[in-house]
Amino acid sequence: MNSPPLTDLSDRAREIFRLVVEGYLDSGAPVGSKALSGDARVNLSPASIRNVLADLEARGLLAAPHTSAGRMPTETGLRLFVDAMMQVAEPTREEREAIEQRLGEPGPIERALEETSALLSDLSGAAGMVMVPTREPRLAQVSLTALDAQRVLAVLVGEDGHIENRILAMPPDALGTSLEQASNYLTARSSGRTLAEAAGAMEKEIASGRSALDEASRDLVQRGIATWSEDATNRPVLIVRGQSNLLDETALGDIERVRSLLDDLESKQSVATLLERARQADAMRIFIGSENRLFSLSGSSVIASPYRDREGRVVGVLGVIGPTRLNYARVVPMVDFTARSLGKRFG
Template sequence: MASPPITELAERAREIFRRVVEGYIESGQPVGSKTLAADGTLSLSPASIRSVLAELESLGLLAAPHTSAGRMPTDAGLRIFVDGMMRVAEPTHEERAQIEARLSESGPVEQALQKTSALLSDLSGAAGMVMVPTREQKLAQFSLVDLGQGRALAVLVGEDGGVENRVMELGGALSPSALDQASNYITSRLSGRTLADAAQAMHAELRAGKTQLDDASRDLVERGLAVWSADADERPVLIVRGAANLLDESALDDIDRVRSLLDDLENKQSVASLLESAREADATRIFIGSENRLFGLSGSSVIASPYRDREGRIVGVLGVIGPTRLNYARVVPMVDLTARSLGRSLDKLIV
């Protein structure tokens, strides 16, 4: 049965529902009628409150984990709360300053992403996740420089002027002409194309024997492509920090759920695919529990936001994962602010 819009609930039911959700998010424990009646502000007896709780449970918004316990929100109830009732708490001045300070230093991009993931974990009390930016720049030049002792330096130059290099093991001495021939061949196929596109074309030519390369130069080309392909494959697609935060006191009561979540995090490609679905979102996206198949068993929530480079292009996604009782009101604006801060800092980073 589909849950009703929160606007269709009576004012009294909405207020009790809000208090149950907020109490559960704060404590991680079901909230009972006696707790709700204790401060007297509802002006209702525990019996009247129990009647409303039963109504909310019948609507699929609350659940009672034990017959004698209070209620806790279902995933559907949390969705209604997040979409229609949540009071967002903007980051404080100190939190903003901390985010800006942690992301303002120049350095290697992966170091900055590790800092970002750790920062999200520290601020949320859950696990922080950052997808590594896709690297699809168009390339301009490739060259091989003899280093002696059977080694060469492979240098890749992008159209934006960026330079990357790797040391190649050649397995023996090669003539300068072989190095030049291989460099010229690769450069002619790279110009204006991504490495993936150029590599595909070169592999096809080499397999079909449609090149004028001698054996030594052909071997150099294949070694060069292998170096860069292996480098791309070994780049992490996702950086996760703070997984230990998921092992809080409440986790001891549901260790199977936490074990399932940690297993999910080990499968980083699947987690990255989930974050990828937030890439084109206009705002921060929230995935709650069973709404996504990946975390259906672990009952976890993900808050994710895309981050952009200085030209406004989306290059990755960052976020937080934790139990469904995440403090959404606090974490959602924190994730959004961190995404914007990381985007502004990208031009200072060494890719």
């Protein structure tokens, strides 16, 4: 979508356009000439303001809903505003500290991803999305500890320091020596490999009868492999939180649009494909309305940013989705800061 250059607008047209867009993003309602004439920054009569608004509408930057005499920005107008006029509002110190605290809490990385999605939803008032990293860490050690007579805790330590905990069902006849033997076997076969690589190698070795494990240890290892393989298959590619935020008072007036958006969000693989474009772009991306085919019917906007590990490699994408009247000036830097904070969790 190509918007006209900002230099094509006069100073007063630029100022009125900015006030209309900011007023619409703040209230969700069209902005009329009467409201603008009462603004001290506009030193024009209502008639002159209406002429400017008509010119901006003719340029495709504003539209007049048939139910109101006011104007609201078109998708083209929003794109011009976001690209050339928006003044971002950096997160406050309190907001930055809250983000870092919530994402810095110890625990499995899956919990941090869930927390990030919920956090983005809370901060933006829209729906938060996080694409799960596709990069698997290489393992350094695997240890098994009995929790009780029926369960075993598996601790997987990555070469990058990443730690994951998994709970396995324990065979009734497993003994302490079985756990130790199984732990040693798992560490020896998984060191330097991803979980998927290690599982594949161990499955082949056990199936061929080449493993030196006793029956109890072999049963325990096979249960672990089955659990980890199933977990990798079922692990969601996308975590979405805060869909209820999309059902605000203004959205209820356009329930078909919201229903279309919620249907789109149910198709997580399609949304993940959209976010992959932000990953490939290697930088923040803002998709407004019909600029992306997936959300063209719901008329929604997506703000997405890749997040990186400590070595600067992109490992995933996060963002928010909501109506086109998102508070871009606030949400864009918030998404950027959250991406940088989450990246610190990856070695």
